[in-house]
Amino acid sequence: SDKAIIIGAGIAGIAAAIRLAVRGYSVTVFEAGRHPGGKLSEIKSDGFRFDAGPSLFTMPQYVDELFTLAGKDPREHYKYLKLDKVCKYFFEDGARINAYADLQKFAAEVEHHTQDTKESVLNFLDKSAEIYHITDPVFLQRSLHKWKNYFNKTTLRSLLRFSRIDAFRTMNQANSSKFADSKTIRLFNRYATYNGSNPYQAPATLNVIPHFEQHFGAYFPEGGMYSIIRALTNLAIDCGVKFQFETYIDQIVLDGKKAKGVRSGQSMHPADIIVSNMDIWYTYRTLLKHVKAPENILGQERSSSALIFYWGISGSFPELDLHNIFFTEDYEDEFRQIWERKDIAMDPTIYLNISSKIEKSDAPPGKENWFTMINVPSNSGQNWDKLIESARNNIIAKLTRILNREIETLIVSEQILDPRKIDSQTFSFQGSLYGSSSNSQFAAFLRHANFSSKIEGLYFAGGSVHPGGGIPLALLSAKIVDELVK
Ligand code: FAD
Structure with a gap:
């Protein structure tokens, strides 16, 4: 059978591997790291377990689809539960807003805690749904880069x-x-950060994102986020996919205008088709050094990055939920610091994820695993050690203030992830989480296509190419590659 090589075992790399194997290809995935999953990884330390990257699971149907495609029942291989409460928002003035999955309940909660009405929230979410119905068939479900896709009824409509x-x-x-x-306003502006963008610049089209969360729901996979990767890797192996870990690919080898294989050190691996799951920037700059790169695409502003403290906390906080947000009072300043000054605000909005709220084994009895994250600029050579030190103090002060409980002394274990590490661990240019940002109306058209128009047999899947970053879109990129290969 024809041979396919996938460079990278990120979630889109694994999804592409499964799809191509089902299609009859003999598939090998080369992964530089020791484990599959890329940004979706886990950390274990001092009796605590953390999902290191993504913590919010939406659109699980795109994962389920891979099992169904392979003739298996997804529920036999991994399980998830739908969250009744998606997020809990904390404000400095003491207000706490629960974002219930139930639309009516959520709208009533907003009315109760703000000057806005239930109707205004429901109207907003109707608009969000409308944007989804218009954009989904055009921007997400297929390649934007094939003319024929523009000449069908759905797209034209x-x-x-x-x-x-x-x-x-x-x-x-x-x-x-x-x-x-x-x-x-802050609550809904925050959705821009779901793909690492700036709500004060990004087009209001991104107001589509709350629809994904409200309409399709937010989920928690049994065993934590990493169990998605475990289940998908096993599925891939069942489908005949071979994984080769600790194998960094340093070149895509061409024969004229055709991709003929990949090279790792001295070893050449031939293939009929190649899918790069590596960040598109690095794919051109390191694996295709002799090919003319699409500079307008590679020069796009990158999405933001993250600074995360994985804290083992000796104590329990009944007022906290699985997903918690502690808002800054000056959201505009926070984004100005990130996007204009490439800096971190003194009072950043904090995202606190505690998987042990649901998965008890993620922390020892009486303790909690705190994934404490703030949005930060992508890496352009800032003095991160200094930034991390002051951010840590500001975060601890804010949590102590709002929760009215001393936090510093409760931290019994600590790991840190910053943009430099995200870059070096997963080859994500500048440590950005979602490839390029969506801060302009044209961003959707300036993501790289899922195929190369110059090199036959070369495809791209992952969060840095069309249709974009985050687990659902990365999975869709693999689906589009599969359609293109067919
Ligand atoms: P990546 O995860 O980028 O993996 C690429 C893989 O390729 C890596 O394993 C790398 O080692 C390997 N590789 C690269 N180059 C080579 C080479 N030359 N040879 C061999 N191997 C190579 N998304 C959500 O949906 N919800 C969230 O809540 C969320 N939160 C996030 C929080 C953080 C801290 C981070 C970092 C990301 C978050 N994301 C979230 C984004 C999400 O993680 C990514 O969009 C998605 O995982 C990207 O998957 P990918 O397939 O593009 O590959």
Whole structure:
């Protein structure tokens, strides 16, 4: 059978491997690291377990689809539960807003804690759904880079409704016109960070994101996020995929205009098709040094990165949930620091994820595993050691203030992830989480296609190419590659 090589065992690399194996290819995945999963990895230390990267699981149907495709029942291989409460928001003035999965309940909760009405929230989410129905068939489900895709009924119908997607004002402008209360505005502006963008610049089209969460739900996989990778890797192996770990690919070898294999050190591995799951920037700069790179795409502003403290906490906090947000009072300043000054605000918004709230074995009895994250700029050579030190103090002070309990002395274990490490551990250029940012209306068109128009047999899947970053979109990129190969 024809041979396919996948460079990288990130979630999109594994998904592409499964799809191609089901299609009859003999597939080998080469992974530089020791484990599959890429950014989706886990850390174990001092009796605590942490999901190191993604912590919010949405659109599980795209994972399930891979099992179904391979003729298996997804529920026999991994399980997840739907969250009744998606997130808990904390504000400095003492307000606490529960984002319930139930739409009516959530809207009522916002009405109760802010100056905004239930109706304004429901109207907002209706608009969010409308943007989803227009953009999904055009931007997400297929390649934007094949002309024939523009000449079918669904796409044309969507394009005709294009003025409805709110692309010509920013998210913050749209949200400030719909809501009166700064709390509600911050709550909805925050969705820009789901793909590492800036709500004060990104088009209001990104208001589609709350629809993903509200309509399709937020989930928690049994055993934590990493169990998704465990289940998918086993599925791939069942489908005949071979994994070779600790094997860094340093070149895509060409024969004229055709990809003919990959090289790792002295070893050449021939293939009929190659899928790079490596960040598109590194793919061109390191694996395709002699090919003319698409500079307009590689030069796009990168999405933001993250600074994470994985804290083992000796104590329990009943008022905290699985997903918690502690908002800054000056959201605009936080984004100005990140995007204009490439710096970290003194009072950053904190995301606190505690998987042991659901998965008890993730922390020893009476203790909690705190994944404490703030958004930070991608790496452009800042003095990270200094930034980390002051961010750590500011985070601890803010949590201590809002929770009204001394935090520093409860930290019994600590690991840190910063943009430099994200870059070096997963070859993510500048440590950005989601490839390029979506801060302009044109961002969707400036992501690299899922195939090479110059090199036959070369494809791209992952968070840095079309349709974008995050688990659901990375999985869709693999699906589009599969369609293109067919
Ligand atoms: P990656 O995860 O980037 O993996 C690429 C793999 O390829 C790596 O394993 C790397 O070692 C390997 N590789 C690269 N080059 C080579 C080479 N030359 N040879 C061999 N191997 C190579 N998404 C969500 O949906 N929800 C979230 O809550 C969320 N939160 C996040 C929080 C953090 C801290 C981070 C880092 C990311 C988060 N994301 C989230 C984003 C999500 O993790 C990514 O979009 C997604 O995992 C990207 O998958 P990928 O397939 O592009 O590959």
